[in-house]
Amino acid sequence: MRKIAKTTAAGGAGFLAGLLLEKGLESLTGLDFVDGLFAVSGSILAALSVNRDLVEAAARNIEQMFGKDPLEITESEWRQFKETNPKTAEWLEKALKV
Amino acid sequence: MVPALSFLAKVLAGLITAAGLDQLTKHGYMPQATYIKAALKALEKDDLDEAIRNYKLSVKKWRPSQRSEVTAEIISSAISLRLAKLESRLAELQAILHPPWYSLQYWRNLLPKNRDRLEQLRQEQEGFGEAMRVLQKLQAKLEENDKVPQGN
Numbered sequence: 057m058r059k060i061a062k063t064t065a066a067g068g069a070g071f072l073a074g075l076l077l078e079k080g081l082e083s084l085t086g087l088d089f090v091d092g093l094f095a096v097s098g099s100i101l102a103a104l105s106v107n108r109d110l111v112e113a114a115a116r117n118i119e120q121m122f123g124k125d126p127l128e129i130t131e132s133e134w135r136q137f138k139e140t141n142p143k144t145a146e147w148l149e150k151a152l153k154v
Numbered sequence: 155m156v157p158a159l160s161f162l163a164k165v166l167a168g169l170i171t172a173a174g175l176d177q178l179t180k181h182g183y184m185p186q187a188t189y190i191k192a193a194l195k196a197l198e199k200d201d202l203d204e205a206i207r208n209y210k211l212s213v214k215k216w217r218p219s220q221r222s223e224v225t226a227e228i229i230s231s232a233i234s235l236r237l238a239k240l241e242s243r244l245a246e247l248q249a250i251l252h253p254p255w256y257s258l259q260y261w262r263n264l265l266p267k268n269r270d271r272l273e274q275l276r277q278e279q280e281g282f283g284e285a286m287r288v289l290q291k292l293q294a295k296l297e298e299n300d301k302v303p304q305g306n
Binding site for chain 1: 187190191194195197198220221223224225227228231232234235
């Protein structure tokens with residue numbers, strides 16, 4: 057029992073010391089080093105989800121352009137969008153296999 | 155109470171990684187998708203400056219790809235849509251503030267009771283004009299990026 061209490065106390069103290077050190081370093085350098093470590097994996101995740109973001113951004117533009125959900129636009133509206141945004145339209149057609 | 159040496163080593167490694175990544179990100183060395191994603195996120199939050207900055211970083215050290223070109227077009231289209239909305243509102247205001255002398259609106263504008271409202275509309279017109287200038291500058295900035303030679 058005493059051993060458990062001792063380990064818990066030491067663990068708690070270590071955690072607090074680590075937390076203080078982390079916050080101290082962050083405030084001194086302005087860098088979040090934990091985020092820094094995650095940034096590497098973040099960039100890989102970004103590459104995977106960027107296609108979805110592109111589709112969403114294009115959909116928002118279509119919605120703003122015609123005032124309705126992209127799924128509800130007519131063929132002539134799509135052609136109009138295609139004229140003003142040829143690269144996006146081509147990419148959407150490929151990505152969504154239209 | 156002093157943190158273990160291994161913990162300090164991990165902190166140092168993390169700190170160096172963060173500093174390195176910060177510099178790599180600032181100079182456009184991170185994968186292109188990172189910047190494209192950041193640009194699209196900024197666009198979602200209506201932060202056009204940040205969206206353009208990230209798009210520019212995406213093609214600073216990397217060759218323009220289909221995805222980067224689509225991103226540029228999406229940003230440009232978002233700016234154009236905002237410009238079109240502002241233009242339409244400005245046209246409405248113009249019709250109210252400067253109607254032809256033979257219209258009813260012209261004579262209505264001369265009434266003293268409408269003075270405050272007309273002043274408000276004039277201020278709105280100025281604000282929209284300024285917003286349009288900012289958006290046009292941003293669009294020029296975005297297009298200017300296409301002319302920058304690669305590898306800069």
